[in-house]
Amino acid sequence: MAAALALSSGTALASPTDPAPASSSAPAAGGTVSAATDRLAAQVASALADRKVRDRAVSATASAPADLLALTANTGLAQAARTANHAVLAAKGLPANSGSLLQLRVATDAMRAGLSRGEVPLVAAAPTDDEVASITAYDPLGGKVTLDPAVEPERPVLVVEVDVAKALPMGIDLMRKTLSRGGVTEAKPLSTVQSSGGYWATKIDAVRLSDDEEPWIKGAAEIYSIVGGFGLDGKATVTIVQMPYLDHDGTTYYPNQLLVHFNGYKYNLADVVMMEDDGDTNYQQLAQAIITVLLTIADAGTYIPLVNAIISAIPTSWWTDDPDYVDSWYTLSTTSRGRLNGARGNGWMDVEPYWVSEL
Template identity: 55%
Template sequence: MRSRHTPRNLLAGAITSITLVAAVQGAASPAAGAPAHPSPAAAVNASSPAATYASSPARTASEVGRIEDRTARALAVSLTDARWRSTVRTAALTGDEVDLHALAGRTGTRLASSVAAADRDIAAAKGLGTDTGSLLRLRLGSDSMRADLKAGAEPLVAAASPDEDAGTVTAYDSHGTPRTLDARRTPDQPVYVLDVDESKALAAGMSVLRREFTARGLSAPRTTAAAGFWTTRITAVELSDDEEPWIKGDAEIYSLVTGFGLDGKVRVDPVDMPYLDNDGTVYHPNQILVNWSTYKYNLADVVMMEEDGSTNYRDLAKAIATVLLTIADQGAYIPLVNAVLDAVPDDWWTDDPDYVDSWYTLARNDNGRRNGARGNGWMTLEPYYVQGF
């Protein structure tokens, strides 16, 4: 299940303590004894570009939510057709999730064009390309609903809210009438849930982040040494368990690895972690997290994030770049987690679960368990040498 966000004011203590630990570990830095938010981002004012982007996540979340809600109501009304209702029921019972665009294409009605338009609008709201394709998916809200749905119970249709703290969910019946459901209690009546295909959105979003970071000088192209290179890889990782709304599905996790590149400029490398679906589960991915051949120092930071359906990747990249490009190499490693966290627009800390955890000053020779600063996860790391050809 998904991992929740933590507001910034609750992070101050953890950030301060981790910064002090980093200093003890040898991360010589002018910021080692600084306050909890030492990054230049703290000085961003209301007229700065970062402040301009700060309002976009709220707009994105509400825009994506409106599109999903509008489509959910249209789908609910379309279920008055008995044959179509049977088609949707069969699809929901035979698969965990269904491509709504492909499913609606069987109707030959206006619903198909509405779903296609909704896919395009969601891609635009998330800063993704026009070639992203279908994004909306349909699934049954809970496995406990299967028996009633199979027995012919009338289903409701709801959009998965981007706000995990919401206490209620709006669902629609076949007359288009809204019904209010408890977000924390699985309803007895079957509910079809409309949601963004976050795995597909994340894959497209990673491409956007890499492209935007490269265009802004934050991710120079990788060069592989003929003799090989040292990396840090994840041998085990776990996120904390959290009670989640029944309407939410699996998490889609990614990390932003930051440090100073060989050119002395701040570098950001997005790392997709598609296997991290559930809290309370230990995964053993053996995934490379840091490629040290692209970093000037033997230290790097990691900020773990979650694709939540409302992330605008282009705006996220611009906001982070606006802040990180103000940080200059001072001849010693400067922890960059605070700068990334300060660059994340304020609205993402109040009603979206985008921030998962962070790791300060990972060293090239780290070998063992490292707990996240927020206490929401841990990783076991090891040095790993990649042989050249």
């Protein structure tokens, strides 16, 4: 972000006293993504009381979300943004040196007209719960405003949130490394097995998730799938597959994406558990939970579906605070074809067998 867009009017901005940064091994006080982003939203709103600061924030978010650490650099909010970012990284199980994950975004495109007219925006943190009962926004002119998550307000809202499009690839990489170190590796062909000129895979022709009427404040989803089966060595295995195109419920996507590669499986079957990262996923915690569950499953000579085991590994708090579990599909095979409805009834996939030829 260019310096001209920084939240600065030429002098350092006053901000509430900031706590010392959290240690790299645990979240800061509050311990959650929502606690960190909500506090920062209040601090950003206070800074926007300055007209020059507000104009620069509106300009910075005019066409796309703005990186909050870059936006607040060399201002009185810099320490608050760094502290919040550190807490978010810890809460998501990511290394402290992973960089900036926080961004400022205009809640909806319809609000840009009001901002261009000079209306003073509210500032709110994006909720990590799709079923939130109310949204607390902060007024730069003072006080709090309670917003209805189902009714978009007439007044513009700037949103403090996690850049999940940036966080998810780092989280998937962390999960893969953690799973591998824990003894749960991705399904891979053994060097002693001949591929016979290629292998069968399952290709997604189309996919759609149900319209869950998410709050207007929520941004695009970041979806990934955990594909489980038994490796050629007979051990339970998982492969993490990112689905970056699957942004919104109620929309059909046509990705032509290969989801399951059967050359690394002992059986002609695999399972899929689809997950969403809407800002609060702790990748380290999820990977370790999957390891604990899957290492207890032994090859019994017949295929054992792994969906229930993977779902049982999802930390209990995720079901209480926000169900990041989207849907699941049991026993996909090399012959799976046509529309497959998810077991949860939250989505469907059109799939077909796909032969992957050797070069």
